[in-house]
C-alpha cells in the first residue's frame with residue numbers, strides 16, 4: 231500500500247516546522263507510521279547542499295544555480311527517503327518541497343526552465359496534500375527573528391519586497407491547484423492552526439476510521 235505524502239509550505243516563520251511536529255505526534259498517537267523530513271535536507275548529501283545554499287558567503291544570486299542545487303538535494307531526498315517511506319506505507323510529512331522552488335526561485339528564471347529542473351528533482355513525485363501556511367511576511371520575519379540564532383541565512387537577508395513576491399507566488403500556486411492545496415491562516419494561534427490541519431487530514435485520509443476525537 232502506498233503511503234500519503236503531505237507537504238507544508240509558506241514563508242519564513244509561518245510555523246511549518248511547529249505544525250509538522252504537532253501533526254506527527256498526533257498521527258503517531260493513532261498508531262500510524264510517520265516519516266518527518268524537511269527540505270532542503272533529509273539525507274546527508276541534501277543536508278550538505280543545504281549548508282552551501284543557506285550560507286550567505288557561498289550562495290549564488292542566480293535563480294538557475296539555486297534551482298539546480300535545490301533539485302539535486304531533492305532528488306537524493308526523494309530517492310533515498312520519501313519514495314521508500316511511501317512504499318512502506320508511511321505518512322510522509324515534509325517541511326517544504328518543490329512549491330518552495332516555484333515560490334523562491336520562480337521570479338529569477340523562466341517558468342518552463344524552472345518546471346524542467348523541478349521535474350528532474352522530484353522524479354515526478356507530487357504531494358497528495360499541501361498545507362500553505364500563509365501570513366504577512368512582516369509577521370513571519372518577526373517570529374523568525376524572535377528565535378534568532380545569531381546568523382541570518384541567504385533568504386532571511388532578502389528584502390521585504392522579495393518575501394512579498396514569494397507570498398504572492400505561493401497564493402497563486404494554491405489558487406491554481408485547489409484540490410491539492412489547503413490555505414491556512416497562519417497568523418492564528420498555534421493550537422487553532424493545528425486543529426484546522428487535524429480536521430483536514432482526518433476528513434481526507436481517515437474518513438470512517440474514527441480518530442477518537444483526540
Ligand code: Z5A
Nearest residue numbers: 242243244245246247248270300330331334373385419420
Ligand atoms: N528554499 C528555496 O529557496 N527553494 C527551495 O526549493 C526550498 C527552500 C526547499 C530554508 O530555510 C530556506 O530555503 C527558506 C526557503 C529556501 N528560506 N526562507 N525564508 P529554513 O528551512 O531554515 O527556513 P524556513 O522554512 O522558513 O523555517 P522557519 O523560519 O523555521 O519557519 P517555520 O518552520 O515556518 O516556523 P517555525 O520554526 O515553526 O516557527 C517559527 C517561530 O514562530 C517559532 O519561534 C515558533 O514557536 C513560532 N510560532 C509558530 N507558530 C506560531 C503561531 N501560530 N503563532 C505565533 N508564533 C508561532
